[in-house]
Amino acid sequence: MAGPRKPAGIFDRDAEWADLARFAADDRPGATLGVVTGRRRQGKTLLLYELARATGGFYFGATEATPTDSLRRLGAALGQHTGAPGPVDLPDWEHTVDALLAVGRAGPTTVVLDEFPYLARASRDLPSVIQHALTPGRVERTESRTRILLCGSALSFMGGLLAGSAPLRGRAGLELPVQPLNFRSAARFWGITDPALAARVFAIVGGTPAYRREYVSDDAPADLADFDDWVVRAVLNPARPLFREARYLLAEDPDLRETALYHSVLAAVAEGNATRGGIAGYIGRKATDLQHPLTVLEDVGLLVRAPDPFRTGRSSFRITEPLVTFYQAVMRPAWTALEQRRGADVWRRSQRRYASAVLGPRFEELVREWALRFAAPETFGGPVAEANSGVLTDPVSRTRHELDLVALGEPPIGDGPRPLLAIGEVKWGRRLGEPDLDRLHRIREVLQGRTGFDTGDVRLLLASAEGFTERLTAIVTERADVVLVDLARLYTGE
Structure with missing residues (x-):
């Protein structure tokens, strides 16, 4: 029942792996459903891919495509997984979900549908199809031990799958959020033992694992004396993927349609305007006009609302992703100079701003x-x-x-x-x-x-x-x- 051991290549994530392994190894009869969420770059795909590999399960990573193309790709992958002589014919999602249930007839079998929002947005009825397939008493479900895991990075969409009157409400036996690493784990992941250096690095890149590997090519500051040079060469360098990452975090989420407004709201919070009224004054809008953008930014996980313990009904907003705070406070005001590769000059001029708008508030956090x-x-x-x-x-x-x-x-x-x-x-x-x-x-x-x-x-x-x-x-x-x-x-x- 405990499931497979966590692979050595996965850093930290002991609790998440344990929950996934228990879900995958559940030997009770009947197919079950799990939902895995988290912002991009947190390592969800690695967790689920390794889980499928460790359990002999089936992993499918969706892409933006038409329903017909997605079904064709899924059929080809399923045919290869089951050892069929060719691709499995999947004419529609009803047959597809039943085919996925069928792979678990012999025992607990992990089935991962990664980037599920791509599939569901192209086929709006897909959540309802899964709901019907998992109807209690339905033979295809009761004779299956398929452990279906739906995964996605669009937090508002994934949250809506199980909310209110949504079709899959009450169907999931696992709801697993994959959060960024906490500041202590992040320091170990970056290989930093000096707390003063660890806090400075965390205030910029936070606990997102991908920023340590792919986004800076494993370039970590050697010591505190190397920190300023590291910021210039790894963060403020237009040739590094991390340079534009904060912009992409907003651009890639389909629920963030008014990106200019959302950038302005985040800039207001980064400047220390934490209340609704302060944000409204900063961007030149009425406080009543901010309900929607603030709610959306909360839903996608970029803002968190913190209630004031001493003032009922009053709350403040904080940016959850350190890189977004750093971008809004340091990079966005000097974007043209940074694109012209004047990062060293920008960083030299930004020391006071970095300390007051980035480092100080993050240290409080x-x-x-x-x-x-x-x-x-x-x-x-x-x-x-x-x-x-x-x-x-x-x-x-x-x-x-x-x-x-x-x-x-x-x-x-x-x-x-x-x-x-x-x-x-x-x-x-x-x-x-x-x-x-x-x-x-x-x-x-x-x-x-x-x-x-x-x-x-x-x-x-x-x-x-x-x-x-x-x-x-x-x-x-x-x-x-x-x-x-x-x-x-x-x-x-x-």
């Missing part, structure tokens, strides 16, 4: 992810369930306090306030000291009067890439309620 994923429960007095930024207003002085980290525990069972585990200040380019701790003390005092949160044991977190003053470090040795996070702890500690 890393600290929040650390609190969620890597921090030990005792660090915050309990497991962190949510970590966001927040804005708190002092009702007495009417002062606004911006917090880079607001860590919440699990909601209580029944009525009662939710545990507020920690509040924090995060800075990339500045050493933090006693005044920063004093500020958090004052904010914690304001929080004591807030309803809706259990503030009895709020920790104070200070995170800095530049470290901390000796005075602050001395204070913390005597305080259990203060958490200091430097780059070393971020990448290796709890």
